[in-house]
Amino acid sequence: MTLELVQVNFKARDDSALGRFWAEALGWSASSEGPGVTNLEPVGFDWPDPSAVCIDLVRVPDPETVKYRVHLELATTSEAHRTELVTRLEELGATHAGVGRSDAPWTVLADPEGNRFGVLEPSERYRDTGPIARVVVSCTDPRDLAGFWGEAIDWTVHELTDDHALLRSAKDVGPYLEFRRTPDDETGWNHIHLDVMSDPVDDQAREVARLEALGATRTDVGQGDVSWVVLTDPAGNEFCVLGRG
Structure with missing residues (x-):
């Protein structure tokens, strides 16, 4: 099995500006492979590597027409760090999203383009994930998606209930991937989505066929010849x- 989760992809009105926000938020470096594309990764990172799931921001005309089913949750090391991080994120342009329970052990914010994300309470589980503790996908059946993605990228399932599933790289490094049950599932394009890559890259066609056999479906979002x-x-x-x- 040669497929790796390498990055999350943001659709953005202004990839450069949003990229600057997230680079500052995570302490990562920013670069560009061409107009309308901004790439973020840890300083000195040798891409791809399971120790980090990077961020790719791509400029699109109207990202607000798509749905919110994927979001990031950030790790903290102490309550003081969480308070400091939330304050710093607000100074960078984040706003409180006011979503979820008021007593929840996390803070829900939105980045300058309205993408919601969480700042988690300190936890031993996330001490070595890097700044991104987990990538969260909202769904109606976490068990089903854990089965598909566990097979797709060969990640280990750490928790599995009717309400959520938690996976991590088989090398036990990098952020977690969580599938979280939500009461009202949405359909449509994702504002943020996952990108995977085969190793070697020339195995792309074989890996696509394997994913289709697992239950994935080809789709046309107007991508053209790419x-x-x-x-x-x-x-x-x-x-x-x-x-x-």
Whole structure:
């Protein structure tokens, strides 16, 4: 099995500005592979590597027409760190989203383009994930998606209930991938989606065929003639299998 989760992809009105926010928020470096695309990764990172799931921001005309089913949750090391981080994020342009329970052990914010994300309470589980503790996908059946994605990228399931599933790289590094049950599932393109890549990249076609056998479906979001293949998982979440650019 040669498929790796390498990045999350943000659709953005202004990839450069939003990229600056997230680079400052995470303490990562920013670069660009071309107009309308901003890439974020840890300083000195050798991409790809399971120790981090990077961020790709792509400029699109109207990202607000799409749905919110994927979001990031950030790690903290202490209550003081959490307070300091929330304050710093607000200074960078984040706003309180006012979503969820008032007594929840996390703070829900929105970045300058309205993408919601969480700042978690300190936890031993996330002490070595890096700044991103987990990538969260909202769904109606966490068990089903854990089965698909566990097979797709060969990640280990750490928790599995009717309400949520928690997976992590088999190398036990990097952020977690969580599938979280939500009462009202949404359909449509994701404002943020997952990107995977085969290793070697030339195995892309074979990996796409394997994903289709697992239950993924090819989809057309107007991508045209590109080096990646757009699929949806069994819950309808869009993701891309990257190819050689």
